[in-house]
Amino acid sequence: MWILLLVPFIGLLWVPFYNFAEPSLFGFPFFYWYQLAWVPISSLLIWLVYRGRTPDQAP
């Protein structure tokens, strides 16, 4: 599960993958909406890891 935490790094740091103007969405060039889309995706991935881990012992 923890491997999911690395996915945003790959998706956002490999710039040639998203350095385009098209296809645009709601007027946003691809470069912008692609990176903005990673915000909820990253939250979701972290949440999945959070759900999948064994909880802390009571403090």
Next chain:
Amino acid sequence: MALADQIEWVSLSVFIFFFALVTVMGFFAARWKAGPVNEHLDEWGLGGRQFGTWITWFLVGGDFYTAYTVIAVPALVYAVGAYGFFALPYTVIVYPFVFAVMPVLWKQAHANGHVTAADAVYGTYNSRGLELAVAMTGMVATMPYIALQLIGMGVVIKAMGVGGELPLVAAFIILALYTYSSGLRAPALIAFVKDIMIYIVVLVAVVVVPAKLGGYGAVFAAANDAFTAKGGATGLILQPAQMLPYATLALGSALAAFMYPHTLTGIFASKSADTIRKNAILLPAYTLLLGLIALLGYMAYAAHIKVSSPNDVVPMLFKALFPSWFAGFAFAAIAIGALVPAAVMSIGAANLFTRNVWKSYVNPGISHAGEAAVAKIASLVVKVGALAFILFLPTQYALDLQLLGGLWILQTFPALVFGLFTRWFRAEGLLLGWAAGIGWGSWTAWSNGLKPLATIDLGGASYVFYVGLGALILNIAVAAVATVIVELILPKRTGATARS
């Protein structure tokens, strides 16, 4: 175009109302979630280590996404285009890192009563030298960061037509006084107001402004025309040579972000490790906001705003497109957005001074109440220092030092983070790596005219990358080699315990 032609009374009245409101809250905060503020540094400096998920969300959101961000990110996007957008990937990838690392740090700090990063490093390595290196780096990197918050506040005060430095001085004295009396509780409470105001301003701006300007398509088209006319290293997407700088700036900034005293203070003040994990999931909401704020830089082109300094882009845009009462509300949000991080930064620096300089070198037998007293005074000194910086030195110095500060604070990463997962590294190696990273990084940035980029030539091709990340790689390499050598000369089990 002159900004300070005349005083905007409606804006100013709204501004003063909200400023007065948070001032009262700041002083009242000492009694919020009441604890003995003067008797223990955990109370003054960490708010009692009791902040749950929502308070931490507002506090870290409030001190990580600063007022200066609201001014400077759109300013950079306005000036250069896509390249200025690196703040977005930076503030996305920081959270998987926070999720994986910061709960481990929190558990260690909680178990041992650590208040600062340098406490944690001393607790792990038992090395006064490494502790001092981490503490000094934190304090030096924080000072220009506080100064930048003042610049952000100064920009909006100027936009309302109020000239001179007196308003800035007055605002800062008020801030210093309630931070002194209430400690971390003050910015934590004010962060609620600040963040809600910023959310309102940005949500209104990203809906209303494009509607007035003909939609996002028109906004991007106007910016594209402007960059085409301007030429050079600008544009709506990155030029090939900008891709590696973009990615390395994002990664280096993300690794540095939670090494700063102010962000770590938010971590240490949390109630539990789970509080931090939940925040790693919830804090990206601010990143979405930041991405939209960045686009204000493009909206300025669509609105035909002309500015002498890119930092005036956001205030000028708000003045041009909003009624004056809402512009005043927006300016108040930005100014209060400067107070929260400035307060937390001065508290973080004061905690470092108290725990890792005063306690370690001046008065090792200091009581808990004594620590709180020293930290309160130290927070005042730090703020006066930042104010003097702005009043007496050129603004550019603060910007340059802030840039170097990011590169310096990143060099504390190996000392603070590696020890949470492995005890393989030796303190001597980490100290040497820190020195190598700071030395090479500062020298390289300096010789490039204080640009954050370094160039290396490999096999005929040259690569341009963020100098801080290069310095970190050098830092880790030196630390590893030195650890191997020290281990050969002084094996751990026999040598290390006898020497400490």
